[in-house]
Amino acid sequence: MVDDIDAEVAALKSRGVTFEEYDLPGCRTADGVCRVEGVGRAGYFKDSEGNLLGLVQFG
Template identity: 55%
Template structure:
């Protein structure tokens, strides 16, 4: 029933100004609009996320969201050049020179934002 509707991600932030600086300067996102103390960002395919203020940011030990990308390694290099630090999880699979893990039909890399949220880049292989 709900699959015919778009789904959007929420990204929690303890400090929205700090999180905006991370996402806009390091990740390169452009805000669409400010809403109720937060900010919305749009992505390909009509998808979007909402960065919102909450004291619960960074409490999940799982990924908050992921970007489906064409070339994880190229994006790792580009984001590292902008100051994004990638996580190094001990998990099975082959590692690329950039640090991405390939296993289970996907190549993936993870980073934490300024609020401690885990975000991922995923490439189908």
């Protein structure tokens, strides 16, 4: 959970993290961040072992 997803995504991207891009009903990303209806905004990336991790900003 983060307070400012845009800042966190930018910081991680500056360190080489690649965010997943999705075009799904309810989650269409723009620059690695999607709006999730009724929840807030989220961004997803994979760690070095292929695990999917996510950031979420509620609201």
